[in-house]
Amino acid sequence: MDELFTYYDMFATKGVEYLIIIAVLVLIVVFWKFLFARPY
């Protein structure tokens, strides 16, 4: 089983993960407006 375990520092990618989440929160507003926009 030991060979199956790979150690990752789970905090190493946190910065990028936070940026992705902020991008999602910003984009969901734009996406929502676009989705419910009136047909042009």
Next chain:
Amino acid sequence: MAGEKLETVDVVQEKPEGPSIKSFGDFIDFLKKELKPRGNIVTPFNIISLPIMLLGYAFIVYRLAVGLGRPVTNLNQEYPWGLWIGFDVVTGVAFAGGAYVLCFIVYVLRAEKYHPIIRATVLNGFLAYLFYAGAIVLDIGRWWNIYNPMVGNDFGVNAVMFLVAWHFFLYMLAALIEFSPAIAEWLGLRRVRKILGAMTLGAVIFGITLSTLHQSGLGALMMMAKSKIHPLWYTEFIPILYFVSSIFAGLSLVIFEGAISHKVFGPQIDEEHNKSYDDIVIGLARICAVTMFGYFFLKALLLVHEHAVPYLGSTMGFWYLFEVIGFVLVPCFMFVSGAQQKNLSTIKFAAVLTMVGIILNRLNYTFIVYNWYVPLSEKYWPAPMELVITASIILTEVWAFRWMVNRMPVLRKPPAWAIEKEH
């Protein structure tokens, strides 16, 4: 003359809708009558599908008699999961997800707009579980022991398969109860219809709870193969990905199936349903778009979280991008565009793309990126018998769906006495 006419109208109004079943003999007679084909049976679909189904049944008997090895399947010690698990069971259950999503929307969120399609969706979900999840019998080496998780002959409560087995069984019961008012209406059983109608909400909530767990449970099943699944696909969040993707997979099937049903069963659909059809499809497209948007970002987040970004430059990386961009991001924006422009053709095309993407995703986990390090020449390819049996299962489900829709109030309005009871 005028008096006679009035009398005739009164008689017609008093005549009970549906059959009058008083005894078991009446029921058998009614069933015999209903089992007879209606209309023209020599159609292109029947001519093509019947030989495939018969050939498939013969292969099923052969498989049950001789076992899983060649020539029935190309499964081996390296590839224990093939087309039957990947497509019939895992993909079939994802496609059946439309039933629990729509039940949640209609019965819990009370979005009555979607009510006209609820019965067809629940029926589709029930039949999908019955046939596709039922196909798991074929995948079990000692298939005659399939009842063991039910009767407690070594329960195996730590196994994901135990959870999946019980959930499939219970969900099939829940879906049957959800659909049973239509069966009672077909049989003309008024009192039974009343009891079953009262049980619907409970069955719906039970069904939704089970679905959220076993959709993710199937993802958890894949986690057993950590060392075999490519790092781009492997994550400890596979259960969440499976659950989220089952939402838009199921709704895409509802859109696709609705488009076909609208053409095939058009005369049965009442005017009110016909009018609201476009609005329903646009609403479903919006739900799909939002869910796919969330799913896409979940995939991006997990790509970073699992330190898998460097793999994107490899051949497997291109295959991953093909799946995620081609069959998640592209159909997501097609759903948005279709909903915004009220273009049903775009929405239907997006639904088909999404379904292809789900098939690809599930097959990736079961045998394409499973053992990804194995050379192409040694990879698993479905055997002809596996393909024919899968096709026969799908076609049998279509035949069962058609038979039920043509006889029960699935797309057409329920009888007047049942509508009165609802109010």
